[in-house]
Amino acid sequence: MTLVAGIDSSTQSCKVVVRDAETGALVREGRAPHPPGTEVAPEHWWNALQEAIAGAGGLDDVQALSIGAQQHGMVCLDEHGEVVRDALLWNDTRSARAAADLVTELGGPRAWAEAVGSVPVASFTVTKLRWLAEHEPENAARTAAVCLPHDWLTWRLAGAPGIGAITTDRGDASGTGYWSPATGTYRSDLLKLAAGNAPVVPRVLEPTGQAGEAGGVRLAPGTGDNMAAALGVGALPGDVVVSIGTSGTAFAVAETPSRDETGAVAGFADATGRFLPLVCTLNAARVLDAAANVLGVTTAELSDLALRAPAGADGLVLVPYLEGERTPNLPDATGSVHGLRLDNSTPAHFARAAVEGMLCGLADALDALGLDPARVLLIGGGARSEAVRRIAPSVFGRPVLVPQPGEYVADGAARQAAWLLAGSAEPPTWAAGTAELYVADPVPEVRARYAEVAAV
Ligand SMILES: Nc1ncnc2c1ncn2[C@@H]1O[C@H](COP(=O)(O)OP(=O)(O)O)[C@@H](O)[C@H]1O
């Protein structure tokens, strides 16, 4: 049996799956946590990766591997390849002002959408580089190369062979704000606009390119975690995938590049040579964690409580901007609770309001894509919640297909590694797992009430 490994180095943890390259059957897996915070020393990702690989029984019998990782994070390296400062992650909002300035300087949102398919907000690497130039000029001056989490981890696995050897892929490059999915080229003018100079950026590999080798294991290009999830879940044109991880995302596989000058839809590339229009919220699974924490219950108990309260929680609404928000672009917003009365002051009502509030943000994301999807697939840690699975169709106003719980980012990376071995035109076909369809009557009042209070 030929084995491949897929890695998901996401915000909260690192997961490794080892799969049969031909059938996709799961052979073994491992995981390790990442530290909290929006600013993280990349060495922690490296250590978590080693721990997760060890937990998955090592890589001695693996032929190829690939890394899917959280998008956008700014990893700055000096001329010797040493990390200059802790990485600023996708959910770090300190560069919101820099984002607004950059949008103005290029001539407005339309100019950015035309240049790189996306209007940058604080998540995008390009805005973090501007923040660095303005606030830490010494670190900016030491930055000889800038790359993303998956680029850095892949390069470390290859033995860190000099900053000129760093590679990336189309999917992750499309989240920088200085690479155009439509033309497949860097916009070094935008890199320079943001950073004031032009640090080395990774070479962008084709979907089946090889990033190097680690002890005899071939390294596939890797990609951003959402692009890997699209591959892992086997998303087809016409599907929308909604992922409830640390971030909430709604995305679709597309044949042509997109550009949305409202800034809601990021016009990303995918890991197969196609495109991945995507809407991202900052507040998803951790809204449930926070609500469970407030109530002093587990996430399973939170789910039970939420299902005990009526739809709409008798007027109680939770607006979940606990980390600020990216879509809508409200980096300084905070969460809020509306409509609290004696009769809805119960743990069940609060739990329901938390689930509904988080899902309303995702319903807006889904709508912003402007598609009428054939299927909506729900994945990510938050989709393990029964309350989320049962309430989602009523908030989204359409049935929701929930693939069996799994590590779809790591699975997609594993499929990418198998693709490298196969050298075929399209990724190898792996048997789809089972999925359960959740259907519920739409309750539009829930979103209407949310829209009223979220806009205040
Ligand atoms: N049964 C569950 N109910 C609600 N939330 C859950 C459940 N299982 C996991 N989660 C949450 O999912 C999140 C992790 O999801 P994951 O997709 O792995 O995130 P990421 O990829 O961003 O690290 C955590 O916040 C965790 O608490």
Ligand SMILES: O=C(CO)[C@@H](O)[C@H](O)COP(=O)(O)O
């Ligand atoms: O910024 C985005 C997408 O643009 C996020 O989706 C990150 O890629 C983090 O993903 P998770 O850790 O939540 O999976």
